[in-house]
Amino acid sequence: xxxxxxxxxxxxALTLVGSSALADIPQxxxxxxxxxxxxxxxxxxxxxxxxxxxxxxxxxxEATILETRxxxxxxxxxxxxxxxxxxxAKGTNSVKVGDEVWxxxxxxxxxxxxxxxxxxxxxDPEEALTSRARRDGEGLxxxxxxTNPTLPTKELVKATQKPLPSVDPNLAKNTDPxxxxxxxxxxxxxxxxxxxxxxxxxxxxxxxxxxxxxxxxSIPQNAAAGKWADxxxxxxxxxxxxxxxxxxxxxxxxxPRSTKYCYRFVKRALMGGDMIDRYPxxxxxxxxxxxxxxxxxxNLMDNPKYRDMIKSPADVPKGAVIVYHxxxxxxxxxQIKTDWGxxxxxxxxxxxxxxxxxxxxxxxxxxxxxxxxxxxxxxxx
Amino acid sequence: xxxxxxxLILCSFFASPAMAAFYDVREAIEKLQAAKVESxxxxxxxxxxxxxxxxxxxxxxxxxxxAVATAAKESGTEELQDEIIKAxxxxxxxxxxxxxxxxxxxxxxxxxxxxxxxxxxxxxSDSKLIEGAVKDAARQKKIGDG
Numbered sequence: 016x017x018x019x020x021x022x023x024x025x026x027x028a029l030t031l032v033g034s035s036a037l038a039d040i041p042q043x044x045x046x047x048x049x050x051x052x053x054x055x056x057x058x059x060x061x062x063x064x065x066x067x068x069x070x071x072x073x074x075x076x077e078a079t080i081l082e083t084r085x086x087x088x089x090x091x092x093x094x095x096x097x098x099x100x101x102x103x104a105k106g107t108n109s110v111k112v113g114d115e116v117w118x119x120x121x122x123x124x125x126x127x128x129x130x131x132x133x134x135x136x137x138x139d140p141e142e143a144l145t146s147r148a149r150r151d152g153e154g155l156x157x158x159x160x161x162t163n164p165t166l167p168t169k170e171l172v173k174a175t176q177k178p179l180p181s182v183d184p185n186l187a188k189n190t191d192p193x194x195x196x197x198x199x200x201x202x203x204x205x206x207x208x209x210x211x212x213x214x215x216x217x218x219x220x221x222x223x224x225x226x227x228x229x230x231x232x233s234i235p236q237n238a239a240a241g242k243w244a245d246x247x248x249x250x251x252x253x254x255x256x257x258x259x260x261x262x263x264x265x266x267x268x269x270x271p272r273s274t275k276y277c278y279r280f281v282k283r284a285l286m287g288g289d290m291i292d293r294y295p296x297x298x299x300x301x302x303x304x305x306x307x308x309x310x311x312x313x314n315l316m317d318n319p320k321y322r323d324m325i326k327s328p329a330d331v332p333k334g335a336v337i338v339y340h341x342x343x344x345x346x347x348x349x350q351i352k353t354d355w356g357x358x359x360x361x362x363x364x365x366x367x368x369x370x371x372x373x374x375x376x377x378x379x380x381x382x383x384x385x386x387x388x389x390x391x392x393x394x395x396x
Numbered sequence: 397x398x399x400x401x402x403x404l405i406l407c408s409f410f411a412s413p414a415m416a417a418f419y420d421v422r423e424a425i426e427k428l429q430a431a432k433v434e435s436x437x438x439x440x441x442x443x444x445x446x447x448x449x450x451x452x453x454x455x456x457x458x459x460x461x462x463a464v465a466t467a468a469k470e471s472g473t474e475e476l477q478d479e480i481i482k483a484x485x486x487x488x489x490x491x492x493x494x495x496x497x498x499x500x501x502x503x504x505x506x507x508x509x510x511x512x513x514x515x516x517x518x519x520x521s522d523s524k525l526i527e528g529a530v531k532d533a534a535r536q537k538k539i540g541d542g
Contacts, residue, residue, distance in 0.1 A: 050538070051508075125535055140539055272492040275536035300542025346542040363542075365492050366441050373445055375457050375495045382454070 043131050044083065044143050047096060049076040051126035052105065055116030059084050059093040059157055070110040072118060075102030080129075081115065083147040084157055085164035092120040092144045093160065094127070120144070139298030142166065166294040172286040177267045239355040240332075242324060249332045252394045253355075258334030261288025262353050265362040277363035278303060281336060281349045284362070290395060301340040301347035304391035312336070315392040328370035329357045331392050337361070338391030339371050341380055348377075348387070421476050424463040428479050431459035433486045441492075456487060460499050468502045477503065477514060485522045488529050497529030501537065504530045 055070040072078075078096035085092055097115045110116060120127050122141060129137035137143050145164050152162040234247045235254035243249045252258060264287030268280065278300040285291045285307075295306035304314055315321035315335070324330060331337055333355045340347035348371040350361035360368045371377055377387045433456045437449045445453075463480050467473045480500060487496035504511045511530075515523040536542070 124531055125539055273494040275532040275541060277542040279541055299540040346540040348542045368442055368444050374493045375453050378454055
C-alpha cells in the first residue's frame with residue numbers, strides 16, 4: 016500500500032513539474048499560409064538590390080517551415096519554406112509544389128499566418144519565431160542574420176527609451192515667464208530667515224517633521240488616494256518608485272495615437288520601471304492577467320473586497336495595470352492608470368484622459384451586447 | 397398590349413436588385429454625410445469626453461460601419477468608397493484610438509489593390525495616415541496585441 020502511495024506521489028509530482036515546464040515553451044512552428052503574394056528568394060537577403068528572387072509565391076499558398084533567421088538590420092525574420100500547396104498562379108514565374116524558397120516576415124505588415132504541429136494558429140509569432148531562429152542560428156550562422164536572437168531584455172528596454180526633454184530645473188519651477196529666478200521663491204513655504212538662532216529653530220522643526228513623516232513611512236500618504244488611503248498594500252504599491260518609473264517610462268515612450276500595440280508598450284513600461292524582470296510572452300492584451308501573475312503581480316478583481324471597491328476605471332488605484340476583454344476572439348486592451356481617481360489618465364501605446372471603456376470601440380461592442388469589462392486590475396504586492 | 401406588359405414586368409423583375417443596390421448606396425452616402433464627422437470633437441490627451449461627445453462619435457462610427465458594409469457587399473460603389481475614405485481620414489485625425497481603421501478594414505480586405513490605389517487621390521499625409529491605420533488593424537486582427 017505504501018509503495019503504491021509513493022509511486023502515485025512521484026507520478027503526480029513528475030506530471031506537475033512536466034506541465035509547468037511545458038507551459039513556458041513557445042508553440043512549435045510547423046506550417047505557414049500566405050495571405051498575400053510574396054517573393055521567393057534563393058538566399059536570406061531581402062535588400063531591394065539583392066538579385067536573388069527566384070519566383071513568386073501567390074496568395075493562399077501553403078508551406079512547411081524549414082529554417083528561420085532573424086535579420087540583423089531590421090529585426091524582422093527570414094523563413095526558408097518548402098511549398099506544399101500553391102495558390103492561384105500569376106504568370107510563369109510562380110513557385111511549384113516542393114520548391115524551397117526564402118520569404119520575408121515583418122511584424123508590421125505580416126502576410127503570413129503560422130500554424131503549429133496540431134494545425135492550431137500560433138498565438139505569438141514573435142516568440143515562436145525567436146525561439147526557432149535561436150535553434151536554427153546555433154546550427155549554422157548566416158551572414159546578415161542574428162545567430163542567437165532573444166526577446167527584449169530589461170537592459171535593452173531601458174537603453175531604447177526616449178530621452179527626457181531637457182528642462183532647466185530652476186526655470187521649471189517658474190510658471191510666469193516675467194519672473195526672474197530670484198523672484199520664484201517669494202511665495203515659497205520655506206521661511207527665509209536671516210537670524211541664525213531663528214534658522215536653527217526652523218531647522219530643528221524641519222527635522223522633527225521629517226522624523227514624524229519617516230516614522231509613518233510604512234504607509235505612504237496621499238490625500239488624493241481617497242478610499243485607498245487606509246490600505247497599506249495599495250498605498251505602498253501606488254506610491255512606490257516602480258510605479259513612478261513605469262508611468263514615467265510609459266509617458267516618455269507613448270505615441271500620439273494608437274498603433275494597436277498596447278500590450279507591447281505596457282510590457283516595456285513595466286520592464287523599464289523595474290516592475291517585472293522578464294518580457295511577458297503573451298501576444299494579446301487579454302494574456303496580461305496570466306503573464307503578469309507569472310511575474311508576481313496579483314489581480315485585485317480576484318478578491319471580492321477589492322472587486323466591490325472597483326466599479327469603474329476611475330476607482331482603480333494609481334499605477335495599476337487594467338486589462339479589458341469581452342469574451343470574444345478580440346485581443347482586448349491594457350492600460351496603466353497614471354494617477355488617483357478621476358485625475359488619472361491611462362497610458363499604453365498612447366495616452367488618453369479616458370479609459371478604454373469610454374472608447375468608440377468599447378461603446379460599439381457594448382451596443383452589440385458584447386461589452387468589454389475589466390478582467391484584471393494588476394498590482395505588485 | 398399584353399406583350400408590352402410582360403416585357404415591362406420582366407424588365408422590372410430583373411432591374412429591381414440593381415435599383416435596390418443603387419438606393420442602398422445612395423442611402424449610405426446620405427447617412428454618412430448626415431453624420432457630419434467634421435463637426436466632431438478632436439480628442440486630445442487632456443479631453444474628457446462628455447455624454448454628447450460620445451453620442452456624436454457613436455453616430456458617426458455607426459454611419460461609417462453601415463457604409464462600409466454596403467460598399468463591401470455591392471459592386472460599382474466608387475462614389476461611396478470615396479466618401480468612406482474621406483470620413484475615415486477625418487475620424488482618424490479626431491480620434492487617437494484609431495478605431496476608424498478597424499471599421500474600414502472589410503473594405504481593405506475585399507480588394508487591397510483597389511483600396512490602396514484609391515488613397516492616391518488624397519494628400520500624402522492623409523494617405524499615409526489611413527494606410528497605416530488600416531494595416532495596423534489588419535495586423536492586429538491577424539496576430540493580435542491590442
